[in-house]
Amino acid sequence: MTSIQKIKVTGLFLFLSFSCLAQEEITLYPGSVPNAKDVPNEEVKTPSQVVSKVSQPTLSVFLPPKEKATGAAVIICPGGGYGVLVIKREGYDVADAFTKQGIAAFVLKYRLPSEKTMIDPSIGPLQDAQQAIKTIRQRAKEWNVDPQKIGIMGFSAGGHLAATAGTHFTQSVLPATDGISVRPDFMILVYPVISFMEGIGHKGSGANLLGKSASAEQIKLYSNELQVTASTPPAFITHAGDDTVVPVSNSLIFYEALKKNNIPSELHIYSKGEHGYLKVPAFDEWFGRCLHWMATAGFVK
Structure with a gap:
């Protein structure tokens, strides 16, 4: 997402194009x-900022x-089948859009599962997500965020x-949480993989x-429609009916599980959008609906 800034210099107008950059990128774990x-x-x-072989997690x-800050914050997890991270389009660009709305954003470069880099690859990404939640709650005052x-x-x-x-927040996979909750207050799921069950799940993500x-x-255990309880946080979910990569049934069954447990979502x-929303719907369309939900759910004014 690119902004145009106009600066007047001695009667002339100079146009500077720039992309919003993170204020800082920190290592996720202090030790x-x-x-x-x-x-x-x-x-x-890659030049298009698709990242692979991630073993050193960070938070941008x-x-x-x-x-302008509303106090709300969103941790953004880029996609890529647990094999790569599409970190610009599904990370930095979205973070930029949130900050324009007064919402703090944190792009999580999480570890990609690998037996070469991890003792138990299955819990590595979740450890990083929980650590991100823990870190932001610890530094909420510094970052002007409502915990x-x-x-x-x-x-x-x-x-x-x-x-x-x-x-999965009731059982932390971190060595220690220091008494800090790792439960997110809400979820935003965009053409998500939810299940690994036969006929629904995304086999590539499950295998990785x-x-x-x-x-x-x-x-x-990792088919999340089966793990919803009355304490699961509310969710905004969007998907395309013509998605041939991750079937829309993933979002449907998760919404049904949330509804069954009386989780407001x-x-x-x-109807069209395929996987990735590359052409339709427009970013402002689905993102605008997301912002509207955040407001009606009470997370932003």
Whole structure:
């Protein structure tokens, strides 16, 4: 997302095009990374900012001006099938849009599951999501954030991670939480992977996270429609009916599970959009509905 700034200099107008950058990118863990093997960092980033082989997780901080801040914050988990991270389009660009609305945003570069870099690859991404929630609550005053208005957002497999954070918080996978809740206050799920069950789930994401020989118990545990309870946070969900990569049934079954448990949530299904919303719906269309839900749900004024 690009902004145009106009500056008048001695009667002339200069036009400067720039992209909003994070104020800072911090290492996610203050000490050693839990569940990590001692191996070299082999992270790769393409010119279009698609990142692979992530073993050193970070949090990029995007803060609105203090006078505009609403107190709400969103942790953004880019998608990529647990194999890569589409970190600009499904991360930095979205964070920029949130800050323009007075909402703090934090792009999570979470570890991608790998037996080469992790002792237990299946819990690595969730550890990073929980650590992000913990970190923002710890530093809420510094970042001008309300610790009770911290949500998590995810696209595609990042949506699976966000939904996992919203349904698995009662059992932290961190070494210690220091008494800080790792439950997100709300979820925003954009064409999300929800289930790994046969006929619904996204096999690529499931294989990358759990391995190709995952047990039936593991598959059920990480099929998040089966993990919804009365304490699951509310959600905004959007998906396209013509999505041939991640079936829209993922969003439908998760919404049904939320409704069954009386969790106030909102679901928007577009007839067209395929996977990724590359052409339709327009960003302002679905993002505007998301902002409206955040307002009606009481997370922003």
